[in-house]
Amino acid sequence: MILLQWTLTPELLYQAGTGILLFLLVVAAIFSVVQKDLLMAIVGTSLVSLILSVLFLLLHAPDVALTEAAIGVALTTAIFLIALRKTGRYEE
Amino acid sequence: MIYYIASIAVMLIGLYAVLVKKNLIKIVIGLSLMDAGTHLLLVAIGFIKGGTAPIFSEPGLTADAMVDPVPQALVLTAIVIGLAVTAVALALVIRIYAQHKTLDIRKISSLKW
Amino acid sequence: MKKLLAAFLLGFIGYYLYTAFAGVPFGENKMEVGKDYLETTVPKTGAVNTVTSIVVNYRGFDTLGEVTVLFLAATGLGAILFGMKGKPEDKHREPSSILTTGAKALFPIIVLLGAYIFIHGHLTPGGGFQGGTIIATGVLILILGIKSFHANHALLSVMESLAGITFVVAGILGLAFGKNFLENILPLGTPGQVLSAGIIPIIYIAVGFKVGAELAGVLDTLMSTTRGEE
Amino acid sequence: MPELFPLSPVHYVAAPLLAAFLLPLVAKLSRSFIKILPGLTFLYVLYVSAVLYPQALQAPIIEQIAGWAPPLGINLYYGPMAGLFASLFSALGFIVWLYSLTQMKQEPLDRFYILLMMLVAGATGMVLTGDIFNLFVFMEITAISAYSLTAFLREDDKAEAGFKYILIGSLASAFVLLGIAILYSYTGTLNLADLALNMDKVPLSVRVIVFGLFLVGFGIEAEIFPLNGWAPDAYSAAPAPVSALFAGITVKAALYALARVTILLFPFAGSMALISILGLVTLVISELAALHQKNLFRMLAYSSMGQVGLAIAALGLFTAEGVYAALFAMINHAIVKGMLFLTVFAMAGGSATLDGLNGMGRKKPILSLLFTLGAFAIIGLPPFSGFWSKLSVLTAMGQTGNYAMIAIVLATTIVEAAYFLRATGRLYLSEGNPAEGKTPLSAIAALAVLAAGILWIGFFPGSIDETLTAGAQDLLDTAKYTEGVLKD
Numbered sequence: 001m002i003l004l005q006w007t008l009t010p011e012l013l014y015q016a017g018t019g020i021l022l023f024l025l026v027v028a029a030i031f032s033v034v035q036k037d038l039l040m041a042i043v044g045t046s047l048v049s050l051i052l053s054v055l056f057l058l059l060h061a062p063d064v065a066l067t068e069a070a071i072g073v074a075l076t077t078a079i080f081l082i083a084l085r086k087t088g089r090y091e092e
Numbered sequence: 093m094i095y096y097i098a099s100i101a102v103m104l105i106g107l108y109a110v111l112v113k114k115n116l117i118k119i120v121i122g123l124s125l126m127d128a129g130t131h132l133l134l135v136a137i138g139f140i141k142g143g144t145a146p147i148f149s150e151p152g153l154t155a156d157a158m159v160d161p162v163p164q165a166l167v168l169t170a171i172v173i174g175l176a177v178t179a180v181a182l183a184l185v186i187r188i189y190a191q192h193k194t195l196d197i198r199k200i201s202s203l204k205w
Numbered sequence: 206m207k208k209l210l211a212a213f214l215l216g217f218i219g220y221y222l223y224t225a226f227a228g229v230p231f232g233e234n235k236m237e238v239g240k241d242y243l244e245t246t247v248p249k250t251g252a253v254n255t256v257t258s259i260v261v262n263y264r265g266f267d268t269l270g271e272v273t274v275l276f277l278a279a280t281g282l283g284a285i286l287f288g289m290k291g292k293p294e295d296k297h298r299e300p301s302s303i304l305t306t307g308a309k310a311l312f313p314i315i316v317l318l319g320a321y322i323f324i325h326g327h328l329t330p331g332g333g334f335q336g337g338t339i340i341a342t343g344v345l346i347l348i349l350g351i352k353s354f355h356a357n358h359a360l361l362s363v364m365e366s367l368a369g370i371t372f373v374v375a376g377i378l379g380l381a382f383g384k385n386f387l388e389n390i391l392p393l394g395t396p397g398q399v400l401s402a403g404i405i406p407i408i409y410i411a412v413g414f415k416v417g418a419e420l421a422g423v424l425d426t427l428m429s430t431t432r433g434e435e
Numbered sequence: 436m437p438e439l440f441p442l443s444p445v446h447y448v449a450a451p452l453l454a455a456f457l458l459p460l461v462a463k464l465s466r467s468f469i470k471i472l473p474g475l476t477f478l479y480v481l482y483v484s485a486v487l488y489p490q491a492l493q494a495p496i497i498e499q500i501a502g503w504a505p506p507l508g509i510n511l512y513y514g515p516m517a518g519l520f521a522s523l524f525s526a527l528g529f530i531v532w533l534y535s536l537t538q539m540k541q542e543p544l545d546r547f548y549i550l551l552m553m554l555v556a557g558a559t560g561m562v563l564t565g566d567i568f569n570l571f572v573f574m575e576i577t578a579i580s581a582y583s584l585t586a587f588l589r590e591d592d593k594a595e596a597g598f599k600y601i602l603i604g605s606l607a608s609a610f611v612l613l614g615i616a617i618l619y620s621y622t623g624t625l626n627l628a629d630l631a632l633n634m635d636k637v638p639l640s641v642r643v644i645v646f647g648l649f650l651v652g653f654g655i656e657a658e659i660f661p662l663n664g665w666a667p668d669a670y671s672a673a674p675a676p677v678s679a680l681f682a683g684i685t686v687k688a689a690l691y692a693l694a695r696v697t698i699l700l701f702p703f704a705g706s707m708a709l710i711s712i713l714g715l716v717t718l719v720i721s722e723l724a725a726l727h728q729k730n731l732f733r734m735l736a737y738s739s740m741g742q743v744g745l746a747i748a749a750l751g752l753f754t755a756e757g758v759y760a761a762l763f764a765m766i767n768h769a770i771v772k773g774m775l776f777l778t779v780f781a782m783a784g785g786s787a788t789l790d791g792l793n794g795m796g797r798k799k800p801i802l803s804l805l806f807t808l809g810a811f812a813i814i815g816l817p818p819f820s821g822f823w824s825k826l827s828v829l830t831a832m833g834q835t836g837n838y839a840m841i842a843i844v845l846a847t848t849i850v851e852a853a854y855f856l857r858a859t860g861r862l863y864l865s866e867g868n869p870a871e872g873k874t875p876l877s878a879i880a881a882l883a884v885l886a887a888g889i890l891w892i893g894f895f896p897g898s899i900d901e902t903l904t905a906g907a908q909d910l911l912d913t914a915k916y917t918e919g920v921l922k923d
Binding site: 221222224225226228229235236237238239241242245262263264265266267269270271273274276277278280281282283284285287288359362363365366367369370373374376377379380383384385386387388389 | 445546
């Protein structure tokens with residue numbers, strides 16, 4: 001009977017969604033710090049930015065979400081990748 | 093509340109990378125993670141349950157049903173500043189690499205603490 | 206040993222940060238100044254997007270500083286990497302013709318999108334910074350897609366300067382009209398229209414051009430820097 | 436003109452900004468504009484000071500940017516203290532420009548002058564602003580210029596010093612931003628005066644945490660021990676004119692911010708005592724470290740931190756006399772240390788060691804004389820400016836009964852005297868290699884202005900008494916500050 005009360009209300013879905021996103025955010029952050037291959041680490045940071053920009057949308061901050069998407073996901077990643085091309089790829 | 097915890101966690105992960113990691117690019121990654129955590133924290137402070145985005149795009153919206161716009165404006169500024177710092181830091185990394193052919197701070201004598 | 210020390214420090218900072226924020230209720234309305242902004246933005250600034258009106262009007266001084274920070278980053282980056290221009294990296298790979306054609310076709314669309322975003326900054330989400338960044342991304346696609354492409358630095362720096370001067374002059378005009386620095390001197394118009402909100406669209410368009418030019422310059426400078434091995 | 440453009444404090448920031456944006460354009464017309472434009476800008480800003488500062492001594496000038504009354508808008512607070520600092524920064528900027536005209540040859544010069552102007556404008560903005568987030572933005576402007584200038588020269592180790600600086604500086608700004616976030620989440624406002632009135636909304640334990648964040652954040656920029664590991668590297672890596680500005684401007688702006696924030700938002704006895712103790716520790720450790728340095732710029736950097744430590748120790752008393760003494764010490768330090776950096780560079784070049792000074796007394800008599808003057812002034816020998824500043828520090832400490840502090844300050848003075856006299860002795864008592872090259876007149880003129888300042892204050896200490904007293908009162912009178920800003 002108790003199980004039946006756990007219907008998927010939009011509210012619950014929303015909360016579960018944010019919970020998962022926040023969890024993924026932390027995992028992506030840890031990944032980008034631990035990963036020895038710097039290319040993968042940079043992919044990790046851009047993933048952090050991507051999740052962040054979705055979270056900003058959920059927090060009703062579309063302006064910030066757009067900024068994070070344009071700057072964090074696209075531009076910062078590009079700059080990191082260019083810097084990586086000019087230096088070495090692996091962490092010793 | 094979980095927003096606060098997660099963003100503080102991201103910030104601390106970044107700080108950990110800055111303090112412990114030996115690779116210059118990793119350290120810069122740590123700095124940008126610290127920034128990311130702070131930004132999420134600020135936006136989360138301004139959030140109001142049941143609020144809408146602070147844009148009067150439709151006639152029916154009223155001021156008392158909106159989230160706080162101030163932290164959003166601050167974060168916008170902070171993100172751009174973060175990008176600027178990251179770009180300068182990476183330019184320095186490129187120059188250090190050109191001189192020393194390594195990104196490992198243990199091999200660059202003047203970067204040891 | 207160092208890791209242990211770091212872990213201790215992290216625990217220390219984390220604990221105190223957590224206690225500081227534990228007293229801040231999440232999701233509740235605790236606005237003081239924010240409320241005033243929301244209530245006055247449409248009647249007093251003419252901007253429908255409150256975030257834009259704060260960024261460009263109420264706290265426009267911050268934004269002038271922010272534009273300066275980006276300008277300084279571009280300037281500093283050029284100074285740091287000065288004299289490190291190398292030969293173009295041609296040995297790596299040739300961009301495929303699909304990429305080249307695609308870049309040429311995409312670029313105008315991306316520029317239009319960016320321009321749309323900064324022209325409508327006072328109405329919809331986005332503004333000068335977002336639009337300018339999107340345009341810079343378009344330039345990045347050109348750099349990647351067309352081998353011989355190099356951004357015209359002279360043109361970029363003229364654009365950057367003119368846009369920056371526009372922002373400061375818009376501020377000084379406020380003083381010249383007997384008002385305050387950066388104060389609005391234009392009619393507010395009908396909120397919701399493209400031509401409304403006084404000087405906000407003008408400033409945001411200038412910011413858009415400036416950010417676009419600066420970031421494109423930064424990307425091009427970084428791309429044309431030599432690799433360490435040479 | 437006065438009717439068309441009424442002078443207001445915002446000109447301190449707007450004029451250099453306009454010049455910085457214009458510089459790339461006019462550089463295309465003629466290369467010589469690159470050098471002229473910054474000079475004109477600094478002259479204009481000095482003119483602003485000449486008009487506004489006397490007014491500020493009567494009553495603080497409060498300007499509302501964009502016409503929004505605080506706490507909605509950002510305001511500038513141009514009181515006696517901010518006016519003093521802004522005028523000092525403008526004057527130092529002008530002198531360093533005059534010196535750089537002939538001494539700074541490294542390309543790209545247009546970028547160098549843009550960064551130089553913005554370093555001064557950013558520091559001035561930090562001093563003027565009445566809004567805590569705006570303070571953060573100006574701190575970033577100053578910091579990014581400083582990072583780039585540190586790595587401006589091409590030689591080895593410059594980029595490393597810049598990276599170290601950017602790393603620690605970013606931590607500083609992250610901490611300050613966090614502090615701002617906490618304050619905003621409790622009070623819902625960002626204006627300093629409004630925050631001061633609303634601090635009771637913040638629980639005491641949280642206030643301590645925020646104070647810690649600000650102390651670390653501003654303390655890094657103000658080179659307080661143990662957060663100053665970046666400073667010797669940055670000072671010795673940066674071009675000498677820039678090092679002079681670091682010592683004279685960046686540190687002062689950060690100190691001003693720390694003092695203003697502490698006194699407005701965290702006026703509890705513990706926070707002030709902590710600042711005082713940190714200042715003393717900085718003083719002792721830096722002076723001892725300076726004793727071991729072979730590289731002259733590192734020696735001056737450590738000595739600089741020591742001097743700032745002295746100022747912080749006096750500031751931490753937070754009595755009228757203490758702040759007066761701290762202000763005096765800061766002004767003295769800005770003038771004297773600026774002169775020493777510039778003199779050493781003109782005398783022995785960018786990588787000067789103690790040996791480089793050997794026998795300079797005969798080869799470059801004017802520069803040697805200036806160095807000696809600076810060394811004596813730093814040690815605190817009468818009748819130079821340093822004597823009066825040290826005396827006022829000791830008096831302030833005596834009045835609060837801190838005799839241990841007096842003993843420490845006197846002991847460090849002996850250490851200071853040891854290494855500065857050693858350096859001076861090299862000038863006159865040792866034989867050295869023949870030096871070549873003449874120092875251009877404009878560089879000598881720049882140094883002469885500073886030397887004149889040292890002597891003027893040395894012989895007529897009463898002439899700056901009024902400004903210092905007004906500055907100290909301005910900082911301590913928080914009620915006047917908040918009422919002035921929030922009068923509407």
